[in-house]
Amino acid sequence: MSADPIIRVRGLHTQFGAQVVHHDLDLDVYRGEILGVVGGSGTGKSVLLREIVGLTRPQAGTIEVMGTEMLIASEAERSRLDDKMGVMFQDGALFSSLTVRENVEVPMRRFDGLDPETRAALADLKISLVGLPYMAGGKYPSELSGGMRKRAGLARSLALDPDILFLDEPTAGLDPIGASAFDALIRGLSRSLGLTVFLVTHDLDTLHATCDRIAVLAEKKVLVTGTMETLREVDHPWVHDYFNGPRARAATPSAAAD
Numbered sequence: 001m002s003a004d005p006i007i008r009v010r011g012l013h014t015q016f017g018a019q020v021v022h023h024d025l026d027l028d029v030y031r032g033e034i035l036g037v038v039g040g041s042g043t044g045k046s047v048l049l050r051e052i053v054g055l056t057r058p059q060a061g062t063i064e065v066m067g068t069e070m071l072i073a074s075e076a077e078r079s080r081l082d083d084k085m086g087v088m089f090q091d092g093a094l095f096s097s098l099t100v101r102e103n104v105e106v107p108m109r110r111f112d113g114l115d116p117e118t119r120a121a122l123a124d125l126k127i128s129l130v131g132l133p134y135m136a137g138g139k140y141p142s143e144l145s146g147g148m149r150k151r152a153g154l155a156r157s158l159a160l161d162p163d164i165l166f167l168d169e170p171t172a173g174l175d176p177i178g179a180s181a182f183d184a185l186i187r188g189l190s191r192s193l194g195l196t197v198f199l200v201t202h203d204l205d206t207l208h209a210t211c212d213r214i215a216v217l218a219e220k221k222v223l224v225t226g227t228m229e230t231l232r233e234v235d236h237p238w239v240h241d242y243f244n245g246p247r248a249r250a251a252t253p254s255a256a257a258d
């Protein structure tokens with residue numbers, strides 16, 4: 001991890017009608033880190049993710065990604081940065097009529113220079129990178145388990161070798177063993193590929209197992225950032241209850257060893 005922010009958000013204001021979701025929100029994400037983003041339901045975690053990747057436009061503020069101001073960038077600059085950001089939504093958001101291999105090939109289709117054989121070979125490489133067997137490439141999403149579908153979604157988000165990976169609730173719906181395996185995969189990929197990861201989650205086990213730092217959304221902004229240990233000491237009702245509640249205690253490695 002370096003002290004160079006790869007994402008720099010300042011003064012973000014987001015509003016839907018009369019509902020203010022973010023007000024004067026600031027956030028730095030550092031290159032190579034896995035940042036967990038937590039907060040109560042409806043605090044705007046997914047909206048923040050969507051704003052950084054350019055799917056939702058905030059009313060005010062700046063979002064800099066790899067030194068480019070996204071909200072005023074030209075289409076060419078945006079497109080260059082889109083290739084550097086991989087996004088995995090809940091349940092992989094795969095096209096049901098395409099095989100896993102074809103799904104992984106979708107982002108590659110924008111590049112005319114890739115012939116179909118090379119594209120398929122690159123897709124197979126991504127499929128194996130996320131721990132799926134070779135034969136999974138020929139299957140349709142409906143033929144896979146929930147955990148395998150998530151891995152397939154992850155393979156697609158890695159299709160263009162992004163610098164930053166965005167994950168929205170990646171372990172939601174997985175059994176604890178499947179969720180732990182997915183956590184280990186994210187951590188391993190981040191370390192081996194030097195990926196920066198922006199991870200929205202409610203899962204305390206995931207926070208423990210994968211995150212270098214955690215940002216807490218509350219009161220319409222990033223209220224505090226820190227490690228699991230430092231956040232336990234924060235004097236704020238939601239933060240205190242979340243990081244000191246029975247679920248948090250159960251998720252700490254020392255509790256697991258007891």
Ligand SMILES: Nc1ncnc2c1ncn2[C@@H]1O[C@H](COP(=O)(O)OP(=O)(O)OP(=O)(O)O)[C@@H](O)[C@H]1O
Pocket residue numbers: 016021039040041042043044045046047048
């Ligand atoms: N396109 C939209 N139009 C209107 N309201 C929206 C839109 N997108 C999000 N919202 C509202 O913004 C708020 C924040 O939504 P968001 O999905 O970011 O919450 P979240 O923190 O990810 O919640 P959860 O943990 O429950 O997934 C919610 O009240 C939601 O209803």
